[in-house]
Amino acid sequence: MTQSPNRRMGRPRAVTEQAILDAALSQLDTGGAASVSVRGIAAQLGIAPNAVYTYFPNKAAVLRALVERFLGEVNHDRFADRQMPWRERVEALALELRTRLVAHPGAVHLLLGGPMDGPNALMLRESLAGVLADAGATADDAARASYVLVVYVLGAIALEVAGLDHADLTESERITTRRATLDTISTTTYPRTTSTAATVAKYFTTEQFLWGLTHILNGLAPTPEAPAR
Amino acid sequence: MTQSPNRRMGRPRAVTEQAILDAALSQLDTGGAASVSVRGIAAQLGIAPNAVYTYFPNKAAVLRALVERFLGEVNHDRFADRQMPWRERVEALALELRTRLVAHPGAVHLLLGGPMDGPNALMLRESLAGVLADAGATADDAARASYVLVVYVLGAIALEVAGLDHADLTESERITTRRATLDTISTTTYPRTTSTAATVAKYFTTEQFLWGLTHILNGLAPTPEAPAR
DNA sequence: TGACTTTCTGTACGACGTACATATTGTGGA
DNA sequence: TCCACAATATGTACGTCGTACAGAAAGTCA
Structure with missing residues (x-):
């Protein structure tokens, strides 16, 4: 190559x-x-x-x-700062990932489609586990918790962009008359317009995303200052 | 149709x-x-x-x-039983979903690809939110928490099946990159066993899946008997 | 200059989704 | 009983896709 x-x-x-x-x-x-x-x-x-x-x-x-x-x-500096509380470091990473992925919605399926074993993917997981280890988790728990966090971040964005595509796709696929004419729609072109409804849904899911992340972090950290175990 | x-x-x-x-x-x-x-x-x-x-x-x-x-x-009876503790009901649903999806790995991408707005998809989410509402959560929190759970279940299985099918891709550069990266990163980060049988990885991820689910439920339920808020 | 190496292009094949026209097959009204 | 009709199946075709193969360009070095 x-x-x-x-x-x-x-x-x-x-x-x-x-x-x-x-x-x-x-x-x-x-x-x-x-x-x-x-x-x-x-x-x-x-x-x-x-x-x-x-x-x-x-x-x-x-x-x-x-x-x-x-x-x-992905910018590692933000959440590599050991001065910050570990929750803020994790949230910074999650939000940065989310921001980048929402900017490129099609990339989510590529991320979830492959085994995510490239160098940068592994380094990202390693960094995430490092944050949790810094906060006091055992290596095993840090690895497990980082996996949970990766799953949540990617899964949430996948569902989010799947819902966003809904507005584009239903218009074409709801036309279910047998032998529908082709001039009404071309299946290869998506408009992907940024309507106000999409914007509203976007901000809503941002809030929802953070809500879930916060509660997951609560579950990973029995005590306020340390993650799992 | x-x-x-x-x-x-x-x-x-x-x-x-x-x-x-x-x-x-x-x-x-x-x-x-x-x-x-x-x-x-x-x-x-x-x-x-x-x-x-x-x-x-x-x-x-x-x-x-x-x-x-x-x-x-998907069998709704198991987790529709109001006699059971809410955590067991949620776990029963999650495990059933996981079992079915692992049996049909290709379906995961279809689930995450679409907006999941069909009747059965909505009913499933509603049932899940109902369990959380039964446990004492507000309607809003139940909806948010059910979203988090759906995200986790689908995301975890998506990552799992993505890691399982590493055989269909061209092996030449994949193996080299994997070895190169795995050497630089501690094995405790994420022990993805390549040589061992698929059943071992399967059981490992089952355990990992339940570990994450338990901790997420912990985060969603500040008190042992009730979910979020 | 001419051999050699790497890259680009011309062409082609098989598979895909699916539109269009036409043939097929059952049913109800004459 | 027979025929028009409606729903379905098929024959054919078009455009697109990934990509394999052979040969042509375009540099470098002896």
């Missing part, structure tokens, strides 16, 4: 791996996860579709690399 | 909607969510591919109906 920098022979590359990931992310944001295609990426970059396969072995690898880059962009 | 029973004229149907869903579920179980195809369903039933469109307007409708049927098969 990545060539060694010492080796420089042959025809120069027309694009970069990052440009491919940028194009993929662009398609992800505009059309949803289903509309990310190798051909679309290539068209956006002005190269032949199969030229992508010199950078990544297949489409799944592109999506995995996109997830990895996404997780690598 | 469903014809009225009074109206019976025309050529009789060759199959039933349930048979189509059965075929779809079969494909889902054998090949994963990605390998469910209209053509495959039709081939399995011995009909032409486009004959499916007599029963459902499109493929997405088939999958939605499959999810709805799946949720409808």
Whole structure:
């Protein structure tokens, strides 16, 4: 995938791996996860579709690399500050993850689709477990609690964006007349408009998200200053 | 989709909607969510591919109906018993959901992909909120807490099945990255056993699942007998 | 300059969802 | 009894997808 920098022979590359990931992310944001295609990426970059396969072995690898880059962009500094209370550190991480994922709703399914075992994914879990360990949890409990937190954050956002897609999809799929005409809807294009209702739902789910997170942290921490056990 | 029973004229149907869903579920179980195809369903039933469109307007409708049927098969009796403690009732529901979803791993993505607004999905959430309300929570808190529980159950199983199917992906770079990252990170963080049998990981995650559920219930219930607030 | 290496492109195949026209098959009214 | 009709199945076709394969471009180095 990545060539060694010492080796420089042959025809120069027309694009970069990052440009491919940028194009993929662009398609992800505009059309949803289903509309990310190798051909679309290539068209956006002005190269032949199969030229992508010199950078990544297949489409799944592109999506995995996109997830990895996404997780690598998460700012660790905020919740790596050991001066802050551990609850605030965890909440900072959760909120940052949520903010980034809501900005790219299609990425949630990619996160939940793969096994999340890339370097950045593991480092993120490691950091999260470190926060809990700093607060006094055993290594085992910290690992378990970090898993619970990851599950909650990803699950909550997955359900949230699934509900947001509802407004877009029902309009097209409620037209259930047999042999419905194709000119009314094109299944490949989503409008994804930001209406006021979506905004309201967004803020509501933010509150709901924090409510759940707070109560989960309560459950993970029997005493106010320390997490589980 | 469903014809009225009074109206019976025309050529009789060759199959039933349930048979189509059965075929779809079969494909889902054998090949994963990605390998469910209209053509495959039709081939399995011995009909032409486009004959499916007599029963459902499109493929997405088939999958939605499959999810709805799946949720409808969840046994409500176990956790509708008001004699049992509310924690046991919730745990019974969560474990039943988990058991069913682990039996059909591909269904998890379908559940998280859609907005979960079908009748059975709503009834399930309502039943769950009812349990919490029975235990003394306000209607608002019961709704919020049920949301948290749904998020946890679905998210946990999604991550679990995502970790299980690491075999279908290209192994070349996956193994290298995993080894590289696992060496740098302490094994106590998250012991994802690759060499051991799937049953071991399965039981481990079952235990992990219950651990998280217990602690979340602790957080939702400040006092041992009542959930949030 | 010419061999070599890497990358890009042209072309092609099979699978997919599904629209359209047409054939098939049962039923109720004549 | 027969025929028009309605509901369903099929034949065919189009556009899109991922991606495999062979060959053409475009640099570097001897």
